Amino acid sequence: MTHPPLQRSGLVGWLYASRCALPLVWAQRAVDDIVEKSIPRNAALDVTGALLFTGSRFVQFLEGPAQSIATIRQSILADRRHxxxxxFLSGSRAERVFSNWSLAYAGPSLFVADKVENLFHAGIKNTNEIIDLLEQFVIIAQADKP
Incomplete structure (x- = not known):
């Protein structure tokens, strides 16, 4: 699916992080359920993005039409699993970063968990750091899949 640039489509993005409210033994099953349901929903809403789950923290970047992002954001804010x-970022986007993925998710990673925690402890100075981390992780994880 080809996505037009912001000037013609009103593209917006939302980057957020949250803490998991579930016990670790239930968390991965819940994340798998989130991913399974989000992929077709995001595709139907013309939303793309990526999700990281570190075991204790969610980090997600979503991009798409303003109304679609608002709908998903409302759902996420009401979700008791976190x-x-x-x-960290909410507003207009010049172009999509994750245009090939309605929701890129490759599973948990200790390496990524450490990187995410380091970003939070050092203080987020540049949201592009998080988006770049998501993008790198997704590209590497997709390349490792058969």
């Missing part, structure tokens, strides 16, 4: 939701 709390302490922090928005």
């Amino acid at each position: 709390h302490d939701i922090v928005t």
Whole structure:
């Protein structure tokens, strides 16, 4: 699917992080369920993006039409599986970063978990750091799949 640039489509993005509210033994099954349901929903809403789950924290970047992102955002904010939701970026986008994925998710990674925690402890100075981390992780994980 080809996605037009912002000037013609009103593209917006939302980057957030949250803490998982579920016990670790249930968390991965819940994340698998989130991914399974989100992929077709995002595709239907013309939303693309990527999700990281570190075992204790969610980090997600979504991009698409403003109304679609607002709908998904409302759903996420009401979801009891996580709390302490922090928005790092919300607004217009010049182009999509994850145009090939309605929701890119490759499973948990200790390497990524450490990187995410380091970003939070050092203080997020540049949201592009998080988006770049998501993009790198997705590309590497997709390349490793058969």
